[in-house]
Amino acid sequence: MKKPIAVRSDGKQRRKTKGDSVIMKIWVDDLRPVPPEYIWAKSVNQAIAIIEKAEAAEETIELLDLDHDLGDYCSDGGDAIKLLDWLAERGTFYPVEIHTANPVGRQNMERMVNRYWK
Numbered sequence: 001m002k003k004p005i006a007v008r009s010d011g012k013q014r015r016k017t018k019g020d021s022v023i024m025k026i027w028v029d030d031l032r033p034v035p036p037e038y039i040w041a042k043s044v045n046q047a048i049a050i051i052e053k054a055e056a057a058e059e060t061i062e063l064l065d066l067d068h069d070l071g072d073y074c075s076d077g078g079d080a081i082k083l084l085d086w087l088a089e090r091g092t093f094y095p096v097e098i099h100t101a102n103p104v105g106r107q108n109m110e111r112m113v114n115r116y117w118k
Contacts, residue, residue: 022054022057022060023059023062024039024050024059024060024061025039025061025063025064025065026038026047027039027040027041027065028043028065028066028067028070028080028083029065029066029067029070029099030042030043030067030070030071030072030073031067031071032067032099038065042070042073042076043073043074043076043077044070044074044076044078044079044080044082044083044086045076046073046077047064047077047080048077048083048086051092051094061094062095063094063095063096064083064095064096065096065097065098066083066084066096066097067080067098067099068081068098068100068102068106068108069100079105080100080109081105081108081112084096084113084116085112088112088116093116093117096117098113
Protein backbone atom coordinates (compact mmCIF):
# COMPACT_ATOMS: atom_id res chain seq x y z
CA MET A 1 0.00 0.00 0.00
CA LYS A 2 1.39 3.40 -0.99
CA LYS A 3 1.58 5.80 1.96
CA PRO A 4 0.99 9.53 1.47
CA ILE A 5 3.96 11.79 2.02
CA ALA A 6 3.78 15.16 3.71
CA VAL A 7 6.45 17.76 3.03
CA ARG A 8 7.78 20.04 5.75
CA SER A 9 8.66 23.67 5.19
CA ASP A 10 12.33 22.73 4.78
CA GLY A 11 11.40 20.51 1.83
CA LYS A 12 12.20 17.25 3.62
CA GLN A 13 9.66 14.49 3.58
CA ARG A 14 8.21 13.42 6.87
CA ARG A 15 6.12 10.46 7.81
CA LYS A 16 4.64 9.87 11.19
CA THR A 17 2.49 6.81 10.88
CA LYS A 18 0.07 4.87 13.00
CA GLY A 19 -0.64 1.59 11.31
CA ASP A 20 -1.27 2.40 7.66
CA SER A 21 -2.26 6.05 8.07
CA VAL A 22 -0.21 9.22 8.22
CA ILE A 23 -0.66 11.39 11.30
CA MET A 24 -0.40 15.10 10.63
CA LYS A 25 0.04 18.24 12.70
CA ILE A 26 -0.59 21.54 10.94
CA TRP A 27 1.11 24.79 12.01
CA VAL A 28 -0.74 27.90 10.79
CA ASP A 29 1.49 30.96 11.18
CA ASP A 30 2.97 33.52 8.82
CA LEU A 31 6.15 34.29 10.80
CA ARG A 32 7.12 31.76 13.44
CA PRO A 33 9.21 28.87 12.16
CA VAL A 34 7.44 25.55 11.94
CA PRO A 35 8.34 23.07 14.71
CA PRO A 36 9.62 19.64 13.67
CA GLU A 37 6.91 17.17 12.64
CA TYR A 38 4.45 19.89 11.57
CA ILE A 39 3.21 20.88 8.13
CA TRP A 40 3.42 24.67 7.67
CA ALA A 41 0.52 26.69 6.29
CA LYS A 42 1.02 30.45 6.16
CA SER A 43 -2.58 31.23 5.20
CA VAL A 44 -6.09 29.99 5.84
CA ASN A 45 -6.49 28.85 2.24
CA GLN A 46 -3.22 26.91 2.42
CA ALA A 47 -4.44 25.23 5.63
CA ILE A 48 -7.78 24.36 4.03
CA ALA A 49 -5.99 22.82 1.04
CA ILE A 50 -3.79 20.73 3.35
CA ILE A 51 -6.81 19.58 5.39
CA GLU A 52 -8.84 18.68 2.30
CA LYS A 53 -5.90 16.76 0.82
CA ALA A 54 -5.36 14.91 4.11
CA GLU A 55 -9.04 14.02 4.36
CA ALA A 56 -9.11 12.76 0.76
CA ALA A 57 -6.09 10.55 1.53
CA GLU A 58 -7.70 9.43 4.81
CA GLU A 59 -4.79 10.83 6.80
CA THR A 60 -5.27 11.58 10.49
CA ILE A 61 -5.05 15.22 11.55
CA GLU A 62 -3.73 15.10 15.10
CA LEU A 63 -3.54 18.84 15.79
CA LEU A 64 -4.09 22.30 14.33
CA ASP A 65 -1.77 24.81 16.02
CA LEU A 66 -2.93 28.32 15.16
CA ASP A 67 -1.70 31.89 15.23
CA HIS A 68 -4.44 34.49 14.88
CA ASP A 69 -2.80 37.27 12.85
CA LEU A 70 -1.50 36.05 9.51
CA GLY A 71 -0.05 39.38 8.36
CA ASP A 72 0.35 39.68 4.60
CA TYR A 73 -1.19 36.22 4.20
CA CYS A 74 -4.57 37.33 5.58
CA SER A 75 -5.46 38.30 2.01
CA ASP A 76 -5.44 34.54 1.29
CA GLY A 77 -8.44 33.56 3.40
CA GLY A 78 -8.36 35.93 6.37
CA ASP A 79 -6.90 35.53 9.82
CA ALA A 80 -6.81 32.06 11.37
CA ILE A 81 -10.16 32.49 13.13
CA LYS A 82 -11.63 32.10 9.63
CA LEU A 83 -10.19 28.58 9.58
CA LEU A 84 -12.11 27.85 12.79
CA ASP A 85 -15.26 29.28 11.12
CA TRP A 86 -14.76 26.97 8.14
CA LEU A 87 -14.21 23.92 10.35
CA ALA A 88 -17.27 24.68 12.51
CA GLU A 89 -19.49 25.26 9.47
CA ARG A 90 -18.64 21.83 8.10
CA GLY A 91 -18.69 20.09 11.50
CA THR A 92 -15.05 18.97 11.58
CA PHE A 93 -13.56 19.53 15.01
CA TYR A 94 -9.88 18.62 14.94
CA PRO A 95 -7.91 19.27 18.14
CA VAL A 96 -6.79 22.90 18.27
CA GLU A 97 -4.03 24.75 20.09
CA ILE A 98 -3.64 28.51 19.87
CA HIS A 99 -0.19 30.14 19.99
CA THR A 100 -1.05 33.73 19.08
CA ALA A 101 0.40 36.73 20.91
CA ASN A 102 -2.76 38.74 20.14
CA PRO A 103 -4.83 38.70 23.37
CA VAL A 104 -8.11 39.75 21.72
CA GLY A 105 -7.59 37.30 18.85
CA ARG A 106 -6.84 34.55 21.39
CA GLN A 107 -10.03 35.32 23.34
CA ASN A 108 -12.13 35.23 20.19
CA MET A 109 -10.59 31.96 19.03
CA GLU A 110 -10.89 30.36 22.48
CA ARG A 111 -14.53 31.45 22.68
CA MET A 112 -15.22 29.76 19.35
CA VAL A 113 -13.38 26.57 20.35
CA ASN A 114 -15.19 26.46 23.70
CA ARG A 115 -18.54 26.90 21.94
CA TYR A 116 -18.18 24.38 19.11
CA TRP A 117 -15.37 21.95 20.02
CA LYS A 118 -17.28 19.98 22.68
